[in-house]
Amino acid sequence: MKIIAYSYSEPLLEPAPAPEIWGQEVDRIYQDLGGRQQLQQLLKDCQTEPVKYLLIQRFEELGDTVQQVCAHLEKLENLGIELIVTDEKQTENRANLLKLLAEVQRSQHSRSIRKGHARNRIKSLPPPGKAPYGYRRGKDKYTIDKTASPAVKDFFDHFLIYGSLRGSVRHLAKKYNKKISVSTGRRWLTNPAYRGDLEYQKGQVISNTHVPIISREEAAQIDRLLRRNRRLSPRSASAPRSLAGLAICAECRSPMTVAKVTSYRKDREYLYLRPINCLSQPKCSGISYEEVLQLTIAGICRDLPDAVAQLQVPEMNAIKAGIAGAICSKQEIIEQLPALIESGIFDKETAELRAYKVRTEIAEMQSRLAQLPPVNLRETAQTVSLPQFWLDLSESERRFYFREFIDRIEIIRENTNWKLQIIFIF
Incomplete structure (x- = not known):
């Protein structure tokens, strides 16, 4: 009797599991990425070849809704296949079917929300939540708030001149009656949104998504001032x-x-x-x-x-030229994606995912470039x-x-x- 395994992964949220997680005794592995074609193939193969055990990690992998999960469980039961769930928490809940279904439903709902957020990241849309002070939420990007942005810009200018975070916070309160804490001021100084970038979960940054309040040169100088001030006490x-x-x-x-x-x-x-x-x-x-x-x-x-x-001292100009050349190469990859879609090599979703990864790599290179000394x-x-x-x-x-x-x-x-x-x- 055969032992098979099945896994489902959403490319926008997680990588596919390694084949080694199932052990040596598995005869065949079915793996789906974003769809469930392999699950249907599994059910079809089981009608002609007897299977004793099916290994999965979680019940939710068997469908996008509770109804789909239950339907596939019923088909597996009719085929006489014993299901083994490697997630211990899921296995313990099998005695309580109602509780199990409720957990599957909550998990599917959470997964659906995270999947929607992932699609927004791929399209470089702003993350959920309130826009940073100085911006408003537009249809597909942040837009400058003309009433609040002058105060934010003045805060950055004051820090660039005097290098004092607490002094800049006091200046903001005195001139604009905008009271913020020192920790909030520090978050402003490091927030990619004010530099025209978007930061998503796990620190992934996409550059040039909206109009910045400070320039790249000013942002690099702020980072250098912050690094230098870490050696000193706050006062x-x-x-x-x-x-x-x-x-x-x-x-x-x-x-x-x-x-x-x-x-x-x-x-x-x-x-x-x-x-x-x-x-x-x-x-x-x-x-x-x-x-x-x-x-x-x-x-x-x-x-x-x-x-x-x-x-x-290394030759800074050569290092900067090398990083700038790598950034240009990445930009060329993004420019080639529309042609790959037209020729049918990439579908739209795959091209968007590739563009997202390349743009995060560009943002990392720009960050390295900004950390280099600006002068000889x-x-x-x-x-x-x-x-x-x-x-x-x-x-x-x-x-x-x-x-x-x-x-x-x-x-x-x-x-x-x-x-x-x-x-x-x-």
Whole structure:
């Protein structure tokens, strides 16, 4: 007596199971993808060849509705085939037919909903749910909300200038009376929708599906700022002073904070760097912020060119050209799909599925391209190594360049004197 197995898979939702899951004793495997032609062939073959056992993973594989499942179960029973369900939960429920049918019906309903969502993904339609703030749901894509999008754009511009998430959140609340949490602001900064892309389940991204609020270059700069700020504490990342989060005391290994002191009845203020958690006795004293700042600039001008010269920096232009060429090749595949449909090589559904996969691959390549440094490191190092470069920069602009190159600044005390040691990030 033969042992056979049957599996049904929906290509939009799941891959086909491997033949090895049934074991070595199976005589034949019937497998359907999106339709149930092989199930009908199975029933036809069983009328001429006796079969003892039929292995399936779930009852729902026998039909799209409860009625179809019951009809196929009845046919198998009339043929004298014993059904074995490998899913243990399904097998335990066989004693309670009503409960089993209810579970099958719920599973089929859930599968139908997920299948509809999968079709929408293939067609690059927006996912279910409310559109992100700054957009409205159109017929087949997101459209710009002209009343809300200026606030979103201003939020991104503020972050690009100052690199401070908390500061951008406060700016949004003060200027537009739009109050959001810091976590919401972080989601805005990383949301593909504001970049003209759609993100679906499992992180799959389709690019260029609607009008973006920020450009690709701005998005790449935001990603670099976020990666850079992860090395700092949240308060230091949003602090206005350029040395915040960079200086540490080499004596007690404590991070140093910027402290402000004002004179009695005078408008002038003095800034100091003081250890936050100093365990030394006596405690390490504060150091003039302005002196540390000037020595830091002098140290960058003196040491940065040599540090960059020792690096084995890959040729960024060649890497970018290679990725750009791969993206163009993928675009050509998408452009060839209509001709393949007309010639009958692909049907429309298969072509849409192929286009979806290629567009996700393009989005991944664009993400890799955006993560590459936008400028030549050696040229930038030569520019920032000139003392004149730092003369007219604001604190926020100095903070941007400090964090671009410096990992930490160690303040080394020598009796009553002290000196700096700048540790670069490369």
